[in-house]
Amino acid sequence: MRHLLNITDLTVDEIKLVLELSQRDPASLGRPLAESDGTPKGAALIFEKPSNRTRHSMEIAVVQLGGHPIYTRGEEVGFDSREPVEDIARIMSGYHGLIAARVFKHDVVKRLAEASSIPVVNMLSDESHPLQGLADALTMVQEFGSLDGKTVAYVGDYNNVARSLGEVCVMLGAHYRLACPAGYEASGAELSRIAALGNGSINQSNDPQLAVVGAHAVHTDTWVSMGQEAEKAERLQIFGAYAVTTELMSKADSQAIFMHCLPAYRGYEVAADVIDGSASRVIQQGHNRLHASRGVLAFMLGVSQ
Numbered sequence: 115m116r117h118l119l120n121i122t123d124l125t126v127d128e129i130k131l132v133l134e135l136s137q138r139d140p141a142s143l144g145r146p147l148a149e150s151d152g153t154p155k156g157a158a159l160i161f162e163k164p165s166n167r168t169r170h171s172m173e174i175a176v177v178q179l180g181g182h183p184i185y186t187r188g189e190e191v192g193f194d195s196r197e198p199v200e201d202i203a204r205i206m207s208g209y210h211g212l213i214a215a216r217v218f219k220h221d222v223v224k225r226l227a228e229a230s231s232i233p234v235v236n237m238l239s240d241e242s243h244p245l246q247g248l249a250d251a252l253t254m255v256q257e258f259g260s261l262d263g264k265t266v267a268y269v270g271d272y273n274n275v276a277r278s279l280g281e282v283c284v285m286l287g288a289h290y291r292l293a294c295p296a297g298y299e300a301s302g303a304e305l306s307r308i309a310a311l312g313n314g315s316i317n318q319s320n321d322p323q324l325a326v327v328g329a330h331a332v333h334t335d336t337w338v339s340m341g342q343e344a345e346k347a348e349r350l351q352i353f354g355a356y357a358v359t360t361e362l363m364s365k366a367d368s369q370a371i372f373m374h375c376l377p378a379y380r381g382y383e384v385a386a387d388v389i390d391g392s393a394s395r396v397i398q399q400g401h402n403r404l405h406a407s408r409g410v411l412a413f414m415l416g417v418s419q
Contacts, residue, residue, distance in 0.1 A: 188217075193222050
């Protein structure tokens with residue numbers, strides 16, 4: 115049995131297999147979330163944090179693999195308020211074929227996995243967003259054929275999305291460059307951890323132009339994530355110099371693509387003419403949330419070829 119809490123729960127070869135499975139016709143993957151008689155198994159999809167792409171992509175992926183998704187709001191489950199995380203995991207294990215959770219604190223999804231007897235998937239936590247990282251990798255592999263030797267820039271806050279993106283890039287041989295404001299960077303220990311994951315590299319500066327120059331893909335994310343609303347005014351001031359504009363994109367490779375996990379705020383972290391321009395791959399990237407989710411679920415449920 116496998117869990118997916120972080121990108122690093124997969125090996126390099128397993129990531130490549132997941133990306134291959136993600137590009138296959140769904141019908142070729144069989145029905146690993148169905149009983150032997152064809153009856154769908156349940157899939158508990160628990161959302162402490164609301165979602166658009168994650169909910170839709172996961173529900174459809176579960177159905178395509180023969181299962182029956184059951185959406186549950188966080189307040190209905192009540193991790194550690196209505197009952198302990200461990201009790202929820204053990205009970206859900208008797209109902210379903212898998213548990214997926216989108217949570218505020220990474221510790222919650224870790225405890226779900228420790229207590230569960232079925233696979234657990236992290237649909238987002240404060241530390242990690244592995245499904246987004248896999249969708250990002252899939253999008254870039256579709257564009258470039260491989261990430262090996264490519265340069266991938268991320269401009270903005272070092273958050274869960276930046277962390278998972280860095281992990282998958284380095285594992286697949288890319289050179290990952292971060293540009294983050296002072297106080298919002300990855301720690302030295304974090305940079306060393308990611309650098310050791312594969313044949314790629316990681317470096318960090320406070321200069322967006324230094325990160326973007328010659329890059330094949332330029333990523334960013336919102337400056338104010340869910341739960342950070344009280345910091346909005348301060349963050350907008352601090353991150354103002356980190357907007358991805360046409361001028362900044364001109365420093366990248368002439369065929370560079372722009373990526374954003376969405377939702378995006380035009381005029382803040384990205385200019386409208388960039389995200390809506392010919393270099394943008396955000397719609398393809400969003401669609402790949404479905405394909406990557408289906409691919410990794412198929413892998414976790416035993417589909418290997």
